[in-house]
Amino acid sequence: MFKLFKTILKTGEATLKYPFAPMPISPGFRGKPEHTPEQCIACAACAIACPANALTMSNDTEAGTRTWQLFLGRCIFCGRCEEVCPTKAIVLSEEFELAVGNKSDLYHKATFKLANCTCCEKPFAPQKEIEYTVDLLKQTGMSAAAVEAKRNLLQTCPDCKRKQSLQVTDKVELTRFMKKGSEA
Amino acid sequence: MSAIAETKVGQHYIDALRQRFPFTVLKEEWQTNEQVTVTIKLGDLPNVVEWLYYNQGGWISVLFANDERSIHGNFAVYYVLSMEAGVKCYVVVRAEVDARTGEFPSVTPKVDACVWGEREIRDMYGLKPVGLPDERRLVLPDDWPETLHPLRKDTMDYRVRPEPTSNVENYKFVNDASGETREIPLGPLHITSDEPGHFRLFVDGEDIVDADYRMFYVHRGMEKLAETRMGYDEVTFLADRVCGICGFAHSVAYATSVENALGIVVPPRAQVIRSIMLEVERLHSHLLNLGLACHFVGFDTGFMQFFRIREKAMTLAEMLTGARKTYGVNLIGGIRRDIQKAERLATQKLLGELKKEVTELVDMLLETPNLTQRTSGIGRLDPEVARNFSPVGPNIRASGFARDTRSDHPFCGYKNYSMPVRTKNTCDVLGRVLIRAEEFFDSIDFIMYSLDNMPNGPLLAEGHVYKPYSFALGFVEAPRGEDIHWSMLGDNQKLYRWRARASTYANWPPLRYMLRGNTISDAPLIVASIDPCYSCTDRVTMIDVRKGKSTTVPYSEIERYGRERKNSPLK
Numbered sequence: 224m225f226k227l228f229k230t231i232l233k234t235g236e237a238t239l240k241y242p243f244a245p246m247p248i249s250p251g252f253r254g255k256p257e258h259t260p261e262q263c264i265a266c267a268a269c270a271i272a273c274p275a276n277a278l279t280m281s282n283d284t285e286a287g288t289r290t291w292q293l294f295l296g297r298c299i300f301c302g303r304c305e306e307v308c309p310t311k312a313i314v315l316s317e318e319f320e321l322a323v324g325n326k327s328d329l330y331h332k333a334t335f336k337l338a339n340c341t342c343c344e345k346p347f348a349p350q351k352e353i354e355y356t357v358d359l360l361k362q363t364g365m366s367a368a369a370v371e372a373k374r375n376l377l378q379t380c381p382d383c384k385r386k387q388s389l390q391v392t393d394k395v396e397l398t399r400f401m402k403k404g405s406e407a
Numbered sequence: 408m409s410a411i412a413e414t415k416v417g418q419h420y421i422d423a424l425r426q427r428f429p430f431t432v433l434k435e436e437w438q439t440n441e442q443v444t445v446t447i448k449l450g451d452l453p454n455v456v457e458w459l460y461y462n463q464g465g466w467i468s469v470l471f472a473n474d475e476r477s478i479h480g481n482f483a484v485y486y487v488l489s490m491e492a493g494v495k496c497y498v499v500v501r502a503e504v505d506a507r508t509g510e511f512p513s514v515t516p517k518v519d520a521c522v523w524g525e526r527e528i529r530d531m532y533g534l535k536p537v538g539l540p541d542e543r544r545l546v547l548p549d550d551w552p553e554t555l556h557p558l559r560k561d562t563m564d565y566r567v568r569p570e571p572t573s574n575v576e577n578y579k580f581v582n583d584a585s586g587e588t589r590e591i592p593l594g595p596l597h598i599t600s601d602e603p604g605h606f607r608l609f610v611d612g613e614d615i616v617d618a619d620y621r622m623f624y625v626h627r628g629m630e631k632l633a634e635t636r637m638g639y640d641e642v643t644f645l646a647d648r649v650c651g652i653c654g655f656a657h658s659v660a661y662a663t664s665v666e667n668a669l670g671i672v673v674p675p676r677a678q679v680i681r682s683i684m685l686e687v688e689r690l691h692s693h694l695l696n697l698g699l700a701c702h703f704v705g706f707d708t709g710f711m712q713f714f715r716i717r718e719k720a721m722t723l724a725e726m727l728t729g730a731r732k733t734y735g736v737n738l739i740g741g742i743r744r745d746i747q748k749a750e751r752l753a754t755q756k757l758l759g760e761l762k763k764e765v766t767e768l769v770d771m772l773l774e775t776p777n778l779t780q781r782t783s784g785i786g787r788l789d790p791e792v793a794r795n796f797s798p799v800g801p802n803i804r805a806s807g808f809a810r811d812t813r814s815d816h817p818f819c820g821y822k823n824y825s826m827p828v829r830t831k832n833t834c835d836v837l838g839r840v841l842i843r844a845e846e847f848f849d850s851i852d853f854i855m856y857s858l859d860n861m862p863n864g865p866l867l868a869e870g871h872v873y874k875p876y877s878f879a880l881g882f883v884e885a886p887r888g889e890d891i892h893w894s895m896l897g898d899n900q901k902l903y904r905w906r907a908r909a910s911t912y913a914n915w916p917p918l919r920y921m922l923r924g925n926t927i928s929d930a931p932l933i934v935a936s937i938d939p940c941y942s943c944t945d946r947v948t949m950i951d952v953r954k955g956k957s958t959t960v961p962y963s964e965i966e967r968y969g970r971e972r973k974n975s976p977l978k
Binding site: 226227230231234237248249250251252253274275299300301302306 | 637641644645647648708709712715722725726729730734735743744767768770771
């Protein structure tokens with residue numbers, strides 16, 4: 224019993240001053256994901272990686288926009304989004320005080336403009352993602368003229384690309400061997 | 408496959424099985440060199456399981472059904488036996504159940520440990536275990552439609568919430584008492600913080616004559632969710648959420664099951680880090696339970712002190728995993744977070760402090776006369792009952808059986824370390840408390856050793872191939888005992904079937920026998936001693952069977968009575 228009192232005395236006050244003093248947290252703590260829209264290219268890698276479906280991407284083809292959305296109510300703070308982000312647009316901060324008075328405050332949104340396909344003129348990919356690819360090509364040492372020539376291809380949607388390549392295969396004579404067989 | 412063929416452990420069990428039951432084995436498949444699945448004829452199921460269980464030293468780990476109609480037209484039932492006498496391995500007995508009749512012979516009359524599993528198969532698949540003595544529902548609520556069996560592939564979407572079919576609770580609590588008894592319901596809210604349950608104590612005066620309970624009020628349908636909504640590689644994050652305390656154990660068990668199925672070799676460094684984190688989890692879990700043991704015997708100062716020190720274990724978890732709960736660091740094939748020099752040094756420092764402070768506190772706890780007086784001889788788990796029901800963890804180790812997955816089936820970083828197995832022969836609450844105290848220090852020693860002997864190399868094995876319909880077991884020794892997962896992959900980057908069995912699932916069935924013969928004031932203590940995290944109920948209704956009168960008193964009253972043992976609320 225005496226030992227116990229000694230321990231209690233030695234310990235002093237164990238209660239933390241939080242929330243009146245900041246709470247110490249360990250380095251590398253995974254808290255609220257912080258999104259930097261300027262840095263984001265809306266590639267949706269984070270939305271695919273998110274195991275909890277807290278991160279979602281939705282396209283509005285009428286308005287020609289893509290909306291990135293984080294619902295903190297579903298977030299499990301695993302940091303998979305941070306791992307896959309190619310541009311470091313999403314980083315897990317050390318913030319853990321996430322209580323809100325209104326549920327809608329748990330939603331974070333960012334809207335990006337979609338680029339139209341040069342062929343069919345329908346929106347298909349975020350403009351920023353295309354610009355990012357163009358910049359990457361420039362970084363590889365490609366000449367400005369060559370990059371601009373590529374731009375046309377980058378600005379074409381997968382559907383149109385498929386159609387274009389079909390037109391090319393149209394000219395290939397597929398029945399060459401069949402003819403040979405019938406002739407023989 | 409050739410690597411398995413050379414080093415099969417436990418082949419002699421199968422050979423003996425073929426000899427004892429000729430012509431019953433239809434197929435023999437090895438998942439790893441210590442895991443074999445034998446498909447047998449359905450009619451022989453009870454005899455084969457009984458023979459493996461009692462004659463060959465097996466223990467039931469888990470049993471489950473699988474809707475394999477889209478693969479071969481039948482259902483299948485799997486009985487997983489952990490063989491622990493002499494040669495240690497897992498033998499899975501599998502039998503196919505005809506989809507039209509849906510009947511299979513119940514094993515429960517021969518092996519008691521199968522009772523919960525077979526009741527669950529009945530609920531979830533609508534298969535009929537013929538001869539099952541207890542045909543009440545286990546998992547599904549009382550107001551669930553009779554013909555809707557959630558885990559069948561063709562019944563329902565995971566989002567379906569059917570209309571209730573009944574407004575009354577029609578679950579019958581079983582009372583084996585011969586004389587008249589009073590009935591005390593504990594619950595149904597929050598008997599434990601992670602598993603609300605409804606207890607019915609049948610008492611004669613102060614003595615518990617019999618007890619029965621209803622669980623699964625918070626069944627979350629995780630298995631269905633994992634099978635339908637998520638990719639197989641995302642389930643590790645869901646498996647974390649199985650438990651609020653030993654979540655990491657579940658995600659390791661899940662990841663191991665997929666790794667075993669796909670033949671992925673996890674790099675040694677990742678394995679050691681996994682086991683370090685498992686032990687960190689054990690540290691804070693055991694401190695929690697030791698603290699609660701203090702609380703329930705009325706030594707609240709000790710409770711506060713244990714919880715103060717436990718905070719250091721939580722800091723450790725936060726530092727090593729980036730989250731206070733050891734969540735979100737596991738991946739199939741390895742781990743996401745390294746332990747570097749700064750973290751290693753900080754861990755060693757914190758462990759030193761923990762060791763010193765907990766040693767002092769445990770000494771103090773054991774010197775408190777109240778503890779021995781309240782826990783010695785209380786909540787006896789008879790070794791025979793233990794043998795019949797296959798409980799796990801400190802619960803069974805206190806009844807004299809040296810069952811510990813870490814030494815029986817070494818996994819992760821335990822392969823190169825001989826983990827001591829702590830046992831006691833007292834069979835009571837005190838024994839379980841002492842085992843937890845001893846294991847706490849073993850965990851510290853293990854982490855210290857592992858930090859000093861950490862292998863170098865990558866953290867993640869990459870580039871594995873998804874093999875449709877492959878399956879295997881994954882297992883872990885969580886703080887409360889063996890956690891076992893069985894996964895079968897589908898053909899769509901998802902799971903076909905996932906069965907996760909938490910350790911407490913194996914510890915509930917024998918609890919009834921542990922409660923018998925004790926007094927009401929010991930009930931919270933006994934329930935807490937199997938460590939279902941926390942034992943608290945919102946209210947207690949007391950029914951006087953003789954007068955047909957019922958009164959409701961707050962649970963805090965029962966808990967207070969449990970601690971002070973004065974002014975019985977029954978009078």
